[in-house]
Amino acid sequence: MSAATPPAPARPRRDRGRLAVVPLLAFVALSFGVPALAMLHGAFTARDPVSGATSFTTANVTESLSGHYLDALLGSVRLSATAAVLAALLGLPLAQAVVTSRSRALRESVLTASGVLANFGGVPLAFAFVATLGNSGVLTRHLSLDDAGWSLYSFWGLTLTYLYFLVPLMVLTLTPALEGLRVEWREAARNNGATTVQYWRHVALPVLAPSLLGGLVLLFGSAFAAYATARAMVGSSIPLVTLQIADALSGNVLIGRENVALALSLDMVAVAGLVMAVYLPLQRRSARWLA
């Protein structure tokens, strides 16, 4: 064995490095690139129902940005933004409480729980909330919440549900940043006569800002792309772009809307692309502070 493998010269090794990457790149091109291009192509074409010929048009995109499709897109943006901001407002004190706690067990268990809950989305989450706060949910029945006008199948009901995975995600994002706040900074501020409010206003929050903003953007993207929770919980009663795409694809409301669904998908990709374009530089910036 050792005789058969003399120390490999530099060039063949680099070639081997390239070769090992080829299957990965080919796979992505085929399984991701082809559907993505098909989406792009479909969003800008229309088929004549009589002759079957396809032609290029911007009508789909125009339609996807008007009427009830636009309402759905704005509804998704509004829901995701509300949920992300609330999750940040609630996640920051929670993360701070965990980071400054002296109990190691508490820290470890909260962080592990956050890891699980941040991945606890989709269908099971929807059913847990339906069982709790739905029409015949346990809390609804025992506290007579429906008499008070509560409905889970509403904008705020969905927001409350989304917070269940968004807050843990925020805690996970903020914990490293909060751990990076040095005790010395707080002491220096205190020695210069700063109050707690001043310390947070002028020292801690500016240092945390990139992580906080990055987390916000990440949460927004996560809520924006959510489909299963909304579908299992509210059906189509709330205008959301993901629900509109699904209805258009499966021909629930009108048939022959596939190209509009593709145009709506393209709108979503544009928003998600914007989100990533903001998130990645922020993440890099916050990484600099935590070094």
Next chain:
Amino acid sequence: MARLTPHARAARPRPRWWRAAVLTGAAVYFLVPLAASVVFTVDVPGSGLTLDAYGRITTAEGFGDSLLLSLELAAATIALVLLLTVPALVALRLGAPRLRPVVEIVCSLPLVVPPIAFVAGIGTVLGWGPEHFASTPFFQTFVALQDPDFPLVLVLAYTVMALPFVHRALDSGLRAIDVRTLVEAARSCGAGWPQALFRVVLPNLRGALLNASFLTLALVLGEFTVAQLLGFRPFAVWIVGVSGSQAQVSVAVSVLSLLLTWALLLAVVSAGGRGAAPRPTPSPRS
């Protein structure tokens, strides 16, 4: 500075009430839905306390098939995604550093396309089968991709969706070890390439591999969007289907699936050490 710290600590009045309030509030918000779900399944109006819902899970129509399908899909996805990424990322560490950012961008691309938009594209491509390739031998590929017993198209889609998380997990694992030195040491001890990879590099990557597998498993078991819109019926789609007729059963299954995820995560954490705890990743919410 070192002398200052204890003084400042002792002098600082510790406002403990806000921490207690925050932690209590969080505990209430996160525990009540879980507790209420359990109560919902065992306290049925009209028939009192009963574990009937849990008993009915296994006998419910389609339970075994859909769970098995999900597990098979998960196993195939984990195998495929690791097979594609591990050799590529290890090779990138050994050489070709200029390709590294390219691979990182390529692996992050699926994050920009939400699952619902991705499935819209997949549906379009699958539609080409009967349309353009019906008379060619290529058509058989389309049929095989959509075999309802084992839809390969889902494995391909889930692999794409898992790529960003797997890449991140493996990349941080590889960053923590010196791959080049390890491989050179193994090679100068007379190990062949396969031996160096399987007996030296991979054992050192155990935590990262487990983490990547866990994230992929959680993704596939909970995935709903792609499967539902392509008309397949793995576990998550089955739960929604059953909720219409048997609300208790669907909630019972949801409770069990959370417990299962928790158990898996604890297993991963204890097997892989502290470094294996899941990183904050933008999960592809299905």
